Amino acid sequence: MSTIRPDTESRSIACLAIPSLAFQCELVERPGLVGSPVALSDEVRSRVVDVSGEARLRGIRAGMTLRDAVELCPTLSILEPRPALVAQYAEALVEAMSAVSPLVEEAEQGVVFADLCGTEGLYPRIEDIRQAVFAGIPPRLSPQLGVAGHRFTAFLAALRAGPSKVIHVPVDDAGAYIAAQSISHLPLPPEVLDRLRLLGINRCGQFAALPRHAVEAQFGFQGGLAWLAACGEDPRPVHPRPWEQERAIEVAQAELPLVSREAILHALEQMLGRALRQPRARHRFVRFIRLHAETERGALWEREQVLREPLGDRGRLWTLLRSLIEYAEFPGPFTLITLELGGLTEESGRQRSLFVEQTRRREQLDEMVRHLKVRFGESPLARVVEVEPWHRLPEHRRALLEYDP
Amino acid sequence: MSPQRPAARASLRPIGLPRPLGVRADADGSPVTLARTDARGRHSSEAHVESIEEVWRVAEAWWRESSQARTYYRVILDGGRPLTMFRDDDTGAWFEQSYSAATR
Numbered sequence: 001m002s003t004i005r006p007d008t009e010s011r012s013i014a015c016l017a018i019p020s021l022a023f024q025c026e027l028v029e030r031p032g033l034v035g036s037p038v039a040l041s042d043e044v045r046s047r048v049v050d051v052s053g054e055a056r057l058r059g060i061r062a063g064m065t066l067r068d069a070v071e072l073c074p075t076l077s078i079l080e081p082r083p084a085l086v087a088q089y090a091e092a093l094v095e096a097m098s099a100v101s102p103l104v105e106e107a108e109q110g111v112v113f114a115d116l117c118g119t120e121g122l123y124p125r126i127e128d129i130r131q132a133v134f135a136g137i138p139p140r141l142s143p144q145l146g147v148a149g150h151r152f153t154a155f156l157a158a159l160r161a162g163p164s165k166v167i168h169v170p171v172d173d174a175g176a177y178i179a180a181q182s183i184s185h186l187p188l189p190p191e192v193l194d195r196l197r198l199l200g201i202n203r204c205g206q207f208a209a210l211p212r213h214a215v216e217a218q219f220g221f222q223g224g225l226a227w228l229a230a231c232g233e234d235p236r237p238v239h240p241r242p243w244e245q246e247r248a249i250e251v252a253q254a255e256l257p258l259v260s261r262e263a264i265l266h267a268l269e270q271m272l273g274r275a276l277r278q279p280r281a282r283h284r285f286v287r288f289i290r291l292h293a294e295t296e297r298g299a300l301w302e303r304e305q306v307l308r309e310p311l312g313d314r315g316r317l318w319t320l321l322r323s324l325i326e327y328a329e330f331p332g333p334f335t336l337i338t339l340e341l342g343g344l345t346e347e348s349g350r351q352r353s354l355f356v357e358q359t360r361r362r363e364q365l366d367e368m369v370r371h372l373k374v375r376f377g378e379s380p381l382a383r384v385v386e387v388e389p390w391h392r393l394p395e396h397r398r399a400l401l402e403y404d405p
Numbered sequence: 406m407s408p409q410r411p412a413a414r415a416s417l418r419p420i421g422l423p424r425p426l427g428v429r430a431d432a433d434g435s436p437v438t439l440a441r442t443d444a445r446g447r448h449s450s451e452a453h454v455e456s457i458e459e460v461w462r463v464a465e466a467w468w469r470e471s472s473q474a475r476t477y478y479r480v481i482l483d484g485g486r487p488l489t490m491f492r493d494d495d496t497g498a499w500f501e502q503s504y505s506a507a508t509r
């Protein structure tokens with residue numbers, strides 16, 4: 001039984017979508033390319049991933065080899081992907097949606113959902129939501145917004161809305177609205193969609209007309225969910241991203257790009273210490289570690305490690321973090337590293353050292369540095385670490401690592 | 406970027422960064438006189454190059470967009486004081502930097 005009034009039920013989920021986000025980001029960064037034939041290549045520069053309208057008019061399609069594309073259109077501009085740039089814009093989209101609701105989910109890069117329940121007083125009209133969301137997005141990104149009572153309906157509405165437009169689909173109209181849409185966006189694996197097409201089922205309305213029990217018998221639980229979505233009753237809620245309070249994040253910018261593994265390890269060791277000293281991380285245990293790094297050419301490197309049991313001990317966390325780096329292959333020298341300690345537990349006690357004498361000097365030093373930090377704003381002590389002692393340029397060989405207890 | 410996300414901080418501060426020098430070179434590009442600048446960028450002292458002891462070239466990371474090519478000079482200044490300096494081959498700017506053999 002629902003206690004939500006019909007008018008609020010019709011606007012409980014918003015979806016912000018930017019089709020071809022990677023491509024749109026490049027056009028925002030290079031406005032001179034707007035109106036010309038442009039193609040985005042894959043990372044190995046062998047195939048076309050996305051094309052502009054002008055390139056499509058010249059017969060260029062995603063999946064073509066770059067050689068074929070250039071033969072078709074010699075004036076074609078080919079852009080290399082920059083995942084770090086796309087990640088920054090994707091984060092901006094999440095922030096833009098956070099303007100209207102604290103419950104925001106990034107389903108994929110360029111598709112963000114927000115739970116709008118309870119925001120009717122703040123944003124009485126759909127147009128108010130549109131203005132609040134689009135205020136934080138560059139218009140050239142061509143954002144599209146869909147508002148509906150259910151997730152799948154909002155998603156389809158966002159895909160169908162034009163650039164900088166919003167489509168609102170009331171709950172009563174959802175079934176009819178979805179019926180005419182292609183099945184390609186249903187939450188089903190590609191092979192299932194291919195099978196449906198072979199059976200002559202191309203529209204959501206045809207899929208919804210099948211008996212639910214038959215769909216579930218053929219395609220299982222996923223099929224049942226897709227059937228409900230096709231009927232305009234998608235039961236999947238918005239899964240909001242974790243609260244900031246549950247994460248401790250440290251970001252480090254490298255003055256000189258970090259080329260060697262040793263340099264990255266030195267930087268990370270310091271970042272781990274800083275992250276664990278953040279007030280929100282004190283006396284709490286960490287459930288997962290996420291590393292995110294950007295190279296000077298905009299490539300992205302990410303690793304995530306979910307811990308078997310929550311850890312609060314710096315030494316054990318460092319052992320784990322080091323293992324993520326020691327055997328990894330990097331796409332290039334790092335210019336920016338982000339360390340996230342996530343899933344922080346509730347506060348808990350910490351076992352003190354039994355060997356007080358051995359730790360006293362260290363604690364005294366730490367205390368002294370804390371006082372100096374209060375006075376000068378940053379730790380005036382640093383230690384010299386060897387970064388790349390074999391490097392031919394002297395400034396790359398050694399560095400100062402802030403002593404920051 | 407999240408508003409609650411901390412600002413990026415410098416992680417490692419490099420030691421031995423080159424310091425700018427004002428240099429007058431001869432037609433071959435070898436340094437003849439040099440002028441040091443203070444922290445505010447003002448010329449503070451001048452010296453004459455008496456002899457050039459050694460010249461070597463370092464081209465580093467040539468495969469990257471930010472490649473670095475330098476020509477180092479180990480010189481003796483008037484008064485007998487040694488100095489290591491280099492010319493950035495991309496920009497033509499001169500710098501002072503102590504240089505010792507890399508260790509492995």
